Amino acid sequence: MSKLYVVGIGAGDYEGMTIRAVKTLEASDLIVGYTVYCDLIRPYFPGKEFLSTPMMREIERCRLALENAKDGRVVSMICSGDAGIYGMASPILELAEEYGAEVEVVAGVTAAVSGAALLGSPLTCDFTVVSLSDLLTPAETIERRIEAAAQSDTVIAVYNPSSKKRADYLRRCCEIVLRYRSPDTVCGVARNIGRERQETKLLTLAELAEYAADMFTTVFIGNSSTKVIFGRMVTPRGYGHV
Amino acid sequence: MSKLYVVGIGAGDYEGMTIRAVKTLEASDLIVGYTVYCDLIRPYFPGKEFLSTPMMREIERCRLALENAKDGRVVSMICSGDAGIYGMASPILELAEEYGAEVEVVAGVTAAVSGAALLGSPLTCDFTVVSLSDLLTPAETIERRIEAAAQSDTVIAVYNPSSKKRADYLRRCCEIVLRYRSPDTVCGVARNIGRERQETKLLTLAELAEYAADMFTTVFIGNSSTKVIFGRMVTPRGYGHV
Numbered sequence: 001m002s003k004l005y006v007v008g009i010g011a012g013d014y015e016g017m018t019i020r021a022v023k024t025l026e027a028s029d030l031i032v033g034y035t036v037y038c039d040l041i042r043p044y045f046p047g048k049e050f051l052s053t054p055m056m057r058e059i060e061r062c063r064l065a066l067e068n069a070k071d072g073r074v075v076s077m078i079c080s081g082d083a084g085i086y087g088m089a090s091p092i093l094e095l096a097e098e099y100g101a102e103v104e105v106v107a108g109v110t111a112a113v114s115g116a117a118l119l120g121s122p123l124t125c126d127f128t129v130v131s132l133s134d135l136l137t138p139a140e141t142i143e144r145r146i147e148a149a150a151q152s153d154t155v156i157a158v159y160n161p162s163s164k165k166r167a168d169y170l171r172r173c174c175e176i177v178l179r180y181r182s183p184d185t186v187c188g189v190a191r192n193i194g195r196e197r198q199e200t201k202l203l204t205l206a207e208l209a210e211y212a213a214d215m216f217t218t219v220f221i222g223n224s225s226t227k228v229i230f231g232r233m234v235t236p237r238g239y240g241h242v
Numbered sequence: 243m244s245k246l247y248v249v250g251i252g253a254g255d256y257e258g259m260t261i262r263a264v265k266t267l268e269a270s271d272l273i274v275g276y277t278v279y280c281d282l283i284r285p286y287f288p289g290k291e292f293l294s295t296p297m298m299r300e301i302e303r304c305r306l307a308l309e310n311a312k313d314g315r316v317v318s319m320i321c322s323g324d325a326g327i328y329g330m331a332s333p334i335l336e337l338a339e340e341y342g343a344e345v346e347v348v349a350g351v352t353a354a355v356s357g358a359a360l361l362g363s364p365l366t367c368d369f370t371v372v373s374l375s376d377l378l379t380p381a382e383t384i385e386r387r388i389e390a391a392a393q394s395d396t397v398i399a400v401y402n403p404s405s406k407k408r409a410d411y412l413r414r415c416c417e418i419v420l421r422y423r424s425p426d427t428v429c430g431v432a433r434n435i436g437r438e439r440q441e442t443k444l445l446t447l448a449e450l451a452e453y454a455a456d457m458f459t460t461v462f463i464g465n466s467s468t469k470v471i472f473g474r475m476v477t478p479r480g481y482g483h484v
Contacts, residue, residue, distance in 0.1 A: 020258060117325060136481065148390035229339070
């Protein structure tokens, strides 16, 4: 039986990878991934063979990885952040049977977690992760999930807040949340996490509605108790005696 | 200004730590944490000074770390999983001003992410993370969040599903979800992640309601599209042509 690893590489910097991810990639004959992610980690694994496919070619990329594993090579499919969360573990697991491949998923630090650490501690308690991309999920489902999270006062981490075709999606998301939360609600954005020009910014929910996010931005919408402490976004754990 | 690191150590095995977490702890003069977590990582950092306090002594632990950092030592406060998610980053950030400390949060792989990788890929798309512990969050708030997530068809990752005092909390959580989802909904549990006697189990939502979870269990409740593929729990990404 052939073996395929699906590896979450974290945000893209070497130090953000787990020891397991590094060891798995070092032990691989071939690393397969989206072009941008391959370019990000290539310097850390010199001499290693890489195979990349452009964006939107996810299934092709999965089949490429599985074909190569079938030939007896140790293959790792890389994903930015975690291997599962908006990642390739799921389509690989769906296709693996066809190729008789055994799949091992190697977890990584997803952008909600790495971005939160840069901002402070917005995700201290219960939270919801939502992607605004409606390529694979109907827009109504996404809006229903945002509304449910807003209503129940959970912090919201927003992936894919914007793209060329979806310039106003973050505004629509904020408008839904504004039905339940104050315009002064503490929000934060983390951009280019673990990469060049990494930056964070705190802003109110009203300001976030006007914010020009790009596809390298992860957005955090605080709940009713989230506050700013010395420039950091903090959702208190709730220890009364702090 | 003194400096304090809050470090997410992942599930507890060395390979689950990020390179940054390992480097930060290696560069620390003192590592502070809950007794169990200190014991977990002590073998990886021989000769390093550790200071531990038992459970429920969180604020005392934070002050201990901040006091030591004030004395000019490089101090790391460790948290299992991530530093922020149900971790110590938030109380440390709240107290840091009092001690004039600069705080750096080092992200780690939280149990929702490491447990999901062991099960397959349950958290592929939108999901909600909820803790059933009502020590710091009112039970009504927790139930409202479970209901909101259940209603909006997001996958739910459940932390702290049980304790001696809360033996029936997981059952109550499942009863809420059962109002909106089929008893056959695919669920999974991951126990002792990254530690001795690590185990995973797939079960239906009806079975989960009867499951005797302990405090080392992380629970995953699938959404309407989650399925079992060769013994793995998979929420499809939604690529139609798989």
